Amino acid sequence: MSEEMNQVEVKNFEIGDSVKGQVTKVEEKQVIVNIQDSKLDGIIPISELSSLHVEKASDAVSEGDELELEVLKVEEEALILSKRKVDAKKAWDELQQKFETGEVFEAEIKDVVKGGLVVDLGVRGFVPASLVEAHFVEDFSDYKGRVLTFKIIEVDQEKNRLILSHRAVVEEEKGKQKSAILDSLEAGQVLDGTVQRITDFGAFVDIGGIDGLVHISQLSHEHVEKPSDVVEEGQKVQVKVLQVDRDNERISLSIKETLPGPWANISEKAPKGAVLDGVVKRLVPYGAFVEVFPAVEGLVHISQISHKHIGTPHEVLQEGQDVKVKVLDVNEEDQRLSLSIKELEEKEPDNFTDYEMPEETKGFQLGEMIGDQLKNLKK
16 A cells, blocks of 8 residues: 555656755755655755755755755656756746846855856856956955845846846946035035046046046146146045036036145235345336246336336346345235345446545535536636
8 A cells, every 4th residue: 555655656746846845964965855745755966956066065955954846857766856946947037027127136256267256046147357346356266255236237048147247236326426426516615535546637536436627727826747746646635626517427626726825924925125036937018027936926117127227127137037036015915026126236326426425525526516617607
């Protein structure tokens, strides 16, 4: 009677049937399973435990686990079963839905292989190296065991092809962050930033998830030949927002606007009466502009260039010439400096009125000269 029942039960199982079983023994290369409503043992070969390569059966299941399985082969004393096939069937439906909705989900990196990473989602998922991060990664060895967020970018059940991307998630988050920052920015704001890249025309500064351009003309109050002369990558800086173009996602920044101007405290640096070294920068018909501090120029009026009468400043000065000047007046608010070269030069006698005679002879000589002139008039 018992043998007849066993034969009936064995005959009732067919290839492709779904069964439930409990793991009773985990061997190195296979797993023994107790099948519900059956006296037959079930055997799951190690190759049918997972969609990924498994070194030991214990890496995939443990004793006591309840499993859903598919019959691969019916033998006299056992059923050959697959956990992998059941997992895959469930997985493809779920993965297709995730793909269609663009769902972001977490998964553990099971292996690092040539060209990318491998995850187990019931089926083998592959993450190409170019889709792991938004930046270049040279070595992925420390990624194994890490949990990352992913989006599915390609799913094809017939070809057993599943391609995932962590980079897509990162870039999407950056995009949202960028939009939020753009919406919050207003011209005139002063922010902390970090120099990210330096180009010939300026420097790109990260202001918290988005880069803005500091044009070379906005790096310093002084003339800048090369941006790398005044800033370096990784440098922390303060910047002022000049303009926000939300449509084109462009931000114009200034470092110069956050720095003290060249005229700041000029009254202390160049008080009235101070003598300063300077360089003639420009000659104009009415005088000369002399730079006494970087980006600070004062005017030497033509009347303050020389004790001698001159028709144009070019007669005694030339651009680039080093000179000493005396501060006649300083106006910090209007950014004006009145300077003099003449005040520092000795006046040379060039006519009678300039000649200084000794006190004791002044009266005598003057009277004598007047007398001589009167005699000549009488004649």
